[in-house]
Amino acid sequence: MRIASLLLCLLHSLCAGAQERVDAASLQQMSWLVGSWKGTANKKPFYEAWRFANDSTMVNFSIEVTGTDTLVKESGALRVRGGLLYLGAAPTQWTATRLRAGELVLRNDSLRFSNTIIWLHSPEDHWLTILEHPKSTVFYDMTRDATLDRKVTDWIAQRRGR
Numbered sequence: 001m002r003i004a005s006l007l008l009c010l011l012h013s014l015c016a017g018a019q020e021r022v023d024a025a026s027l028q029q030m031s032w033l034v035g036s037w038k039g040t041a042n043k044k045p046f047y048e049a050w051r052f053a054n055d056s057t058m059v060n061f062s063i064e065v066t067g068t069d070t071l072v073k074e075s076g077a078l079r080v081r082g083g084l085l086y087l088g089a090a091p092t093q094w095t096a097t098r099l100r101a102g103e104l105v106l107r108n109d110s111l112r113f114s115n116t117i118i119w120l121h122s123p124e125d126h127w128l129t130i131l132e133h134p135k136s137t138v139f140y141d142m143t144r145d146a147t148l149d150r151k152v153t154d155w156i157a158q159r160r161g162r
Contacts, residue, residue, distance in 0.1 A: 019097055021083045022084065022085045023080065023083065024055040024056040024080050025055075026080070027057075029100065030104060032121045032125075033119070034058075035144055036048070036144065036148035036149050037050075037127055038143055039140045039141070039143075045065075047063035047064070047065060048060060048063060049061040049063060049072075049149070049152040057077055057079050059076075060075050060077060060078075061152055061155070065148075072152055076088050085099060092111065093108060094108045095107060102120060102122075103119070104119040105119075106119075112134065114132070114133060115132055117130070117131055117132075118132070125143075125144060127141075127142040127143075128142070129142065
């Protein structure tokens with residue numbers, strides 16, 4: 001079933017070439033992304049988290065876990081600007097071509113990597129990521145890791161206290 005959903009999304013992404021007009025309220029469709037997530041790449045775990053900074057910006061945090069040490073750092077954002085939704089900043093910036101509840105498709109055809117990024121939220125509360133490179137496609141199945149939520153919240157509070 002999951003593979004069928006991914007293939008259906010890939011088909012959608014091929015048809016979703018135009019930039020989608022959005023407003024700050026549209027970003028609320030991504031509220032499922034808020035929290036901490038664990039994925040696996042090259043047989044090693046990686047972690048990231050997302051939080052709303054305001055009604056038009058969601059901030060991404062990378063999390064490194066080494067033994068009992070946890071390092072959190074801000075690593076990007078989804079931003080609504082001028083009626084468009086962007087991930088990242090120039091020159092590595094993607095623009096949303098599709099935003100629906102549980103689905104986001106981002107494109108940047110000028111890159112040599114990840115021309116298309118597809119995020120899907122599954123009914124089982126998984127975050128499925130598809131990275132379409134010019135010559136390959138990479139899939140990630142991310143699961144929530146609530147144990148890291150407090151670390152991220154504390155890091156944000158500490159930064160605001162400065």
